[in-house]
Amino acid sequence: MLAEVHEHDGYPVNWPDSPGAWLTPPSLIASWVAELDGRVAGHIGLSRSGVGDAAPGLWSARAGLSIDATAVVNRLFVAPWARGHGIGALLMGQAVAEAQDRGLHPVLDVLASDTAAVVLYERLGWQLLATVEQQWSPEQKVTVRCYAAAT
Secondary structure (H helix, E strand, O other), rough: HHHHHHHOOOOOOOOOOHHHHHHHHOHHHHHEEEOOOOOEEEEEEEEOOOOOOOOHHHHHHHHOOOHHEEEEEEEEEEHHHHOOOOOOHHHHHHHHHHHHHHOOOOEEEEOOHHHHHHHHHHHHHEHHHHHHHEEOOEEEEEEEEEEEOOO
């Protein structure tokens, strides 16, 4: 399914050498999949802050709390054939609830060019913290929107 999403939407932007490892980074707290008609239709992860995550630092500076008080929502994608059923919102709700159950504040980074994701997050009430530039490699500079779940 990840390959289908990548081919359809260009997510992830840089195809990982090991998609399985990309879906289960060492910082992973929990992850979920959604099913529709017996098929895997979506995925989301919840992780500790890692190198390159901008939102945790922005939120913690505003809140006056440690970055350790955040959880990063990541690896959200829905199969193209399964869109329009509220799966993305359902997965977001699950990740937010888990973060809050653990006493953590959910945050996320998203490429500014991923307008469908931006629309989802803003529709769900997530608050824009900042838009930042990141250098992902010597040849790749990206614009990232940083969000925090509503308080």
